[in-house]
Amino acid sequence: MKDMRPAGRMWHLYKMGGITPAITSMFDVQSAQQMAFIRSIMKEQRKNALYEISLETVELVVFDLETTGFSPYNGDEIISFGAVAVDGDIIRKDQTFYSLVNPKRPIPDQVVKLTGITDDMAGKADDLMAGLRGFLEFARQKVLVAHGTGHDKHFLNSALWRTSKVNLSHRMLDTMMIAKWLHPRLKQYDLDTLLNWYGIEIAGRHHALEDAVMTAKLWQHLMREFRERGIHTLGDLYAQLSHHQ
Known part of the structure; x- marks a missing residue:
């Protein structure tokens, strides 16, 4: 029996x-x-083998996370996902994703001030698994792009392992790393500095979707510089970045 x-x-x-x-x-x-x-x-x-895909046609999802802190392994949680689809250097403003997430813990006061997300707002949101599923359903197998991917990758991997016992397997591109390669003499590479450098209007900072859209606009400028340097495929780009880590 x-x-x-x-x-x-x-x-x-x-x-x-x-x-x-x-x-x-x-x-x-x-x-x-x-x-x-x-x-x-x-x-x-x-x-997926993506290295031969042209940068002019590659399908991307530029995304951002807002979190309660900096360490998913010490109790910090995702409180919102924001993402926008990009084809090559064309931002698909009609294809966006935004979701609040219930962290099931109080949001620190400084994070409330920074993001505008309160305990009451988050308390009415879906849990982590539902938010993560929504984000992945939007992203599918597309290449992920973010600014300073280390933070986001840690939180996504933590969330994936806790909910589904898997690790993130998407290809990722980091606009911060790319900017360091293209402009090695800049003193800072935070998102605000680079948005100002390229003349991109800053509005709605620390809202996950707004930050994702601004990062997508930054990607457009980086794409123009790729063309000037003869970088035409994802493989070309990864090869260049591998020498500048």
């Missing part, structure tokens, strides 16, 4: 079908469906 208590049921499902059904058995139906979707996106992403 099979042991159908939670631990026994999980072991039985693991033997029958692997880790995914075993893990999802521990969650409710909706969470299990969301987890399965997230895992499938990561699996498909690992199959």
